Amino acid sequence: MKKQDFSGWQCSVARTADLIGDWWTPLVLRDASRGVQTFDGFCDSLGISRNTLTQRLNRLVAEGLMQREAYNDRPKRYRYLLTEKGMDFVPVLLSMAAWGDKWLFDNAPPFRLRHKSCGAELRSVVTCACCGEEVVAADLEPVGTQECLPTYPEPKG
Amino acid sequence: MKKQDFSGWQCSVARTADLIGDWWTPLVLRDASRGVQTFDGFCDSLGISRNTLTQRLNRLVAEGLMQREAYNDRPKRYRYLLTEKGMDFVPVLLSMAAWGDKWLFDNAPPFRLRHKSCGAELRSVVTCACCGEEVVAADLEPVGTQECLPTYPEPKG
DNA sequence: TTTCTAAGTTCATCATTGGAACTGATTAAA
């Protein structure tokens, strides 16, 4: 059967999962954020099958996270770049990486980034924009009496 | 062909994607963080097929993000709860939601949370633990001269 | 006795995936 379509759900997690909820898309975005640009570059870096890569890149371009641009005319050569929307997704990857660093590796995290503006080695934390404190699950509650579930569209008929 | 296994890659994004890189797992975790506990609860809330749900829950339990516990003995009834590892994943969902709120909805975000400790409505931001500033993609560079790619295991032979 | 609920399992079908080979345009090497 065809994969379910989450893009109409009234939930940001669902819509985001619909876009990047497969095993390759987050890695394509990770690579793009580290400077990989060409089709073969992604292939070599990820070991993804070319046909799957085509689909993933097309989707990312269609959804506006990446743009395809010719960098050479004869012969035609293309590269894929993150758009603003795609750049803005990088912090999501950082939060995934921070969780993985903590829970999926016994020893030191495998890849480290420097936060240029402060010079420190980056440790990413999800915080509350208002108070600046780190957000933990137990510290949250729905606003008002929101009907939070189900978020999927009612079947019509 | 079989889905590629990312769990051996030297990359936290890859290992995390291996765990939650499908369309349903993030939504199961989202529901769990909002209080859904029973098998049929997840079914009703998500509209997921029972068979797929079984696989997802088993995986989450096997990986230690959730635990299965009997809440009734005769008849046997079970519930699924987030472990500490699972709770700790909630901020990743929040960063996904924040991105989705911004880029995938024209109007107001569909679901809002209150940050109990400060009382404000939550807006999640990924920040640098050192300086507290919001992290943006352009402000990052690899530490030292890390060989960041490829991160997948070399084929042996 | 029949129905109901919770928590799954089994089944057949259809979609997606990954691997390998192929295309086509151009440049570089022998």
Add this chain to the structure above:
DNA sequence: TTTAATCAGTTCCAATGATGAACTTAGAAA
């Protein structure tokens, strides 16, 4: 002048995986 190499894909196939529907099991309720 062949031959090889590079980049950016497309095509084809077999195998795996997802899906909805129906079924199971254990006990409770009508």
